[in-house]
Amino acid sequence: MIKPDATSAGNTGAITKMIEEAGFRIVAMKKAQLTPELAGKFYEIHKERPFYGELVKYMSSGTIVPMILEKDNAVEDFRKLIGATDPKKAAPGTVRALFAKSIDANAIHGSDSDENAAIEGNFFFSQFERF
Ligand code: ATP
């Protein structure tokens, strides 16, 4: 999911290009905006963490671009492509090193397991929006 800081800065195209050039197939993609309720549900696993309120507010503040991606070893390879959560620690050339503004406005989200990728894909897309 491309986050609001990256969509508002006009980096959707550049990030999508990096994703495709890294060998991912974009199976589904759309623009959307989360309500605070839905952002809270999406990040429910972080409910107890001190930044949860800010995260929910931020993630519902603007346009996002959720995608379903396919590739061998997709979860691990995508995390390599996006870089560390904190852009100051992200390796050069990664999406977060190039486009993230801060640890919260960090340009992009990647699923952390195949299981969560399936849950998150179903959160954003119905079967009719895939091909
Ligand atoms: P994501 O799940 O968005 O791909 P991640 O797996 O690298 O990011 P998580 O630990 O899952 O990082 O945190 C989820 C999101 O919460 C981060 O992407 C970031 O936007 C925000 N976040 C994480 N840690 C902090 C923090 N210390 N302060 C503020 N926001 C944070």
Ligand code: MG
């Ligand atoms: Mg995470």
